[in-house]
Amino acid sequence: MTIWEMLAVFAAGISAGTINTIVGSGTLITFPVLLATGLPPVTATVSNALGLIPGSISGAIGYRAELTGQRSRVLRLSIAAAIGGLSGAVLLLMLPSTAFETIVPVLVALALVLVILQPRITKAVQRRRDRKGTPTNADGGPLLFVSLMLASVYGGYFTAAQGIIYLALMGMLLDDTLQRLNATKNVLAAVVNSIAALFFLFVADFDWTAVVLIAVGSAIGGQLGAKIGRRLPPTALRALIVVVGTFAIIQLLLR
Numbered sequence: 626m627t628i629w630e631m632l633a634v635f636a637a638g639i640s641a642g643t644i645n646t647i648v649g650s651g652t653l654i655t656f657p658v659l660l661a662t663g664l665p666p667v668t669a670t671v672s673n674a675l676g677l678i679p680g681s682i683s684g685a686i687g688y689r690a691e692l693t694g695q696r697s698r699v700l701r702l703s704i705a706a707a708i709g710g711l712s713g714a715v716l717l718l719m720l721p722s723t724a725f726e727t728i729v730p731v732l733v734a735l736a737l738v739l740v741i742l743q744p745r746i747t748k749a750v751q752r753r754r755d756r757k758g759t760p761t762n763a764d765g766g767p768l769l770f771v772s773l774m775l776a777s778v779y780g781g782y783f784t785a786a787q788g789i790i791y792l793a794l795m796g797m798l799l800d801d802t803l804q805r806l807n808a809t810k811n812v813l814a815a816v817v818n819s820i821a822a823l824f825f826l827f828v829a830d831f832d833w834t835a836v837v838l839i840a841v842g843s844a845i846g847g848q849l850g851a852k853i854g855r856r857l858p859p860t861a862l863r864a865l866i867v868v869v870g871t872f873a874i875i876q877l878l879l880r
Contacts (some may be wrong), residue, residue, distance in 0.1 A: 626834055630662045634835055638813040638842020641677060645843070646684030646850025647857070648812055649788020651677065653872070655839055664832055670717065672827045673684035674784060676836045680843025681815030687851020697798075699809055703816045705774035710817035713781020713826040730878050741867060765798040772798070773813065780817040788814055803823040807854060 626634070636659040641651030652673060659669035685692070692699065722869075772794045780787035791810045792803070799806060825831070 642846020
């Protein structure tokens with residue numbers, strides 16, 4: 626890489642770490658930049674996955690106050706994320722890229738609809754529970770476990786917009802604030818990236834310059850994202866998710 630390419634990758638890492646912590650879809654920033662430096666798509670994908678781990682961990686640390694009381698939920702859902710992330714990493718090396726690229730924009734669009742409707746869906750579900758006297762399941766039950774596992778398959782494959790999908794699913798099935806769900810999302814993203822990257826270490830080629838630049842940049846961005854995201858009210862955070870998600874769909878369709 627030239628010095629200018631290195632600076633571009635580093636800046637992309639900061640931006641990705643920031644946006645991943647607040648919403649998700651940071652890969653849509655780093656991935657095109659890595660391709661522009663001349664890296665092959667698979668090398669860019671695996672290098673990006675490894676480089677974004679510090680950013681995910683940094684964002685989770687930044688949201689540590691919102692993680693209070695969620696230990697059991699996070700541990701359970703992390704198992705789903707790990708299984709899905711490993712499966713997605715295996716698929717990356719086995720399937721043609723067009724296999725997932727066809728369905729990804731549809732998944733992201735559906736997730737955005739769910740994020741927009743989440744307050745109404747949550748109220749409707751709560752009213753139904755109140756009528757039947759059914760207690761709220763603190764960890765979302767089997768439906769959320771399986772749903773997040775499937776979402777993590779995609780996350781291990783490409784990662785772009787997985788955070789939006791996580792937030793949509795948890796928003797529907799968990800009775801909790803959006804900020805606390807966002808904190809959980811950051812932990813799950815860290816699990817998926819870590820599992821996928823560990824698998825890639827043994828079977829794929831990395832560009833270690835790109836990995837280091839993204840790692841340092843995303844770690845910085847994770848802290849910035851936590852400071853910004855924690856101050857956003859639910860409506861503003863939901864609006865930002867929709868804006869970023871819409872941009873993600875457009876960029877995915879144009880790839």
